[in-house]
Amino acid sequence: MEDNMYNATMDFITERVNYHGANEPQGLQDSVDDFKTAVEILKETLTEEQICLFQEAEHQYSYVDGEQMRFYFESGFADAVRFMFGWHEGWKGN
Secondary structure (H helix, E strand, O other): OHHHHHHHHHHHHHHHHHHHHHOOOHHHHHHHHHHHHHHHHHHOOOOHHHHHHHHHHHHHHHHHHHHHHHHHHHHHHHHHHHHHHHHHHOOOOO
16 A cells, blocks of 8 residues: 555656646746856866866756755655645644
């Protein structure tokens, strides 16, 4: 039962992330574009050794960003479920 709930949760989170990723607000799109432009400008100024270090930093940033998104979506979903199931008993938070 717990595995089924976990899988259903992961499927739901993935669906929501994909949906919102395809329907970002314009402000978010603009900030991402500005960030990418700044990264490209910075890369043009780096030596080959610095480029290797920068690429590793980019990789780690992407990993951290993904893990943060997953954590917050899972936490938000878990809180929503606790809230909904606890509603009839009176929501008390934590």
